[in-house]
């Protein structure tokens with residue numbers, strides 16, 4: 031529920047109603063709005079976005095070098111050809127999204143600077159009441175909607191995750207999280223430590239290394255990296271043959287997804303062989319004398335965490351050139367001049383960057399209630415990672431870890447539109463998922479199996495997330511190759527869907 035002060039200022043009269051309300055103008059929300067226009071043209075809709083513009087992740091991350099780690103042929107939408115290099119900068123992704131907004135005439139439907147505070151479902155009215163604050167004017171605003179489409183992402187946008195190391199306050203220089211990168215951070219000629227081993231550290235370090243005196247990537251444990259050229263040979267050949275971009279997009283998507291499916295299967299079936307191939311890719315840049323075993327050999331099997339693509343091996347080239355180095359150790363404490371490691375070594379720095387990940391945000395930190403009673407998503411069970419028991423007329427878009435997020439955003443959008451059209455045909459005002467008789471004795475498990483995928487932000491926040499069952503219907507399988515057929519085939523008359 032909104033806090034009392036906000037609620038007290040809510041204007042009673044100024045309430046706008048929409049058939050569908052989309053939360054967030056990131057890649058999921060903008061894509062959802064496009065599909066809604068195409069597949070449910072009769073529905074009125076609005077996108078409420080807390081930020082001042084569209085893009086979500088790609089708008090708010092401004093650290094040097096910010097780019098995708100997926101190829102844009104699959105991270106791009108199904109319906110809009112990607113025509114650039116496969117790995118894209120945030121600016122290129124924003125341009126692409128801007129074109130979608132223009133081509134689909136979505137701008138009039140997006141309300142920026144609208145931060146949603148609470149969402150309350152009323153069974154008497156079969157609608158949600160959404161209370162938001164205008165971040166530009168501090169004005170409370172209220173909307174009602176029949177259907178809530180949650181495209182708010184999965185992490186807290188206001189601040190990243192920084193572990194609480196001893197004596198952090200003693201360090202004299204700036205400590206910066208990439209998620210809140212200061213516009214004027216002067217790193218020229220400075221010694222910089224980047225703490226972290228994921229895609230962000232791998233992107234940032236080479237992007238600033240050229241201007242810094244030195245960049246040290248300090249990691250607790252290594253990550254798998256795939257160095258490769260930032261080109262797609264097949265796309266380039268097809269372009270030379272003057273094939274239509276729509277075709278190129280489709281063909282390259284299929285080829286990429288085919289190759290990824292093969293890779294993912296191999297990562298499960300022959301993890302040791304895949305591991306050795308990945309390590310050989312890194313060794314090819316670093317040479318035979320580099321200590322790959324310590325710095326680039328993860329303790330987990332490939333694909334249990336995201337694998338970071340390193341375009342043109344830029345991080346590894348930086349290490350070879352002596353502009354960057356990598357240290358694998360743990361932090362004992364911060365000091366005035368840097369960090370003291372558990373090995374006893376002291377790393378000195380002028381600036382410390384904590385590329386240490388996200389804070390999970392369940393449903394955009396919105397206070398949810400059903401019929402006035404607070405709703406805790408951890409008490410619900412998920413239907414395919416999209417809907418939740420006891421939560422009517424709502425779908426959440428949570429993408430893939432091992433494949434591009436947007437592949438699922440497109441699939442979920444098709445599902446939402448099909449569901450809305452089905453409800454219209456049935457004359458139903460409410461849809462809710464519920465366990466069927468055959469599901470009643472199903473074991474209820476945490477959202478994600480840590481044996482399958484275990485990044486830090488999920489492990490830290492698992493207790494906040496809905497439960498899953500052990501059947502594909504009752505979990506987010508993270509398997510695009512199964513879902514691409516399974517989601518379009520969902521029987522909307524199945525007993526798992528209860529209509530009113």
Ligand SMILES: Cc1cc2nc3c(=O)[nH]c(=O)nc-3n(C[C@H](O)[C@H](O)[C@H](O)COP(=O)(O)OP(=O)(O)OC[C@H]3O[C@@H](n4cnc5c(N)ncnc54)[C@H](O)[C@@H]3O)c2cc1C
Pocket residue numbers: 053054055056057058059078079080081085086087088091097098099100101105144145146147181182183184185187230393394395396427429430433434435436
């Ligand atoms: C640095 C970085 C790189 C990444 N690279 C890739 C990649 O290469 N490939 C890949 O597949 N995935 C990648 N991801 C994951 C990425 O977050 C998703 O792929 C995708 O961009 C998420 O899009 P989204 O629209 O679902 O969510 P977001 O991009 O998080 O957008 C959600 C939007 O909802 C708004 N919002 C949230 N709460 C509220 C509220 N209460 N009220 C109003 N508005 C709200 C936010 O302001 C935001 O604009 C990356 C993530 C990060 C952080």
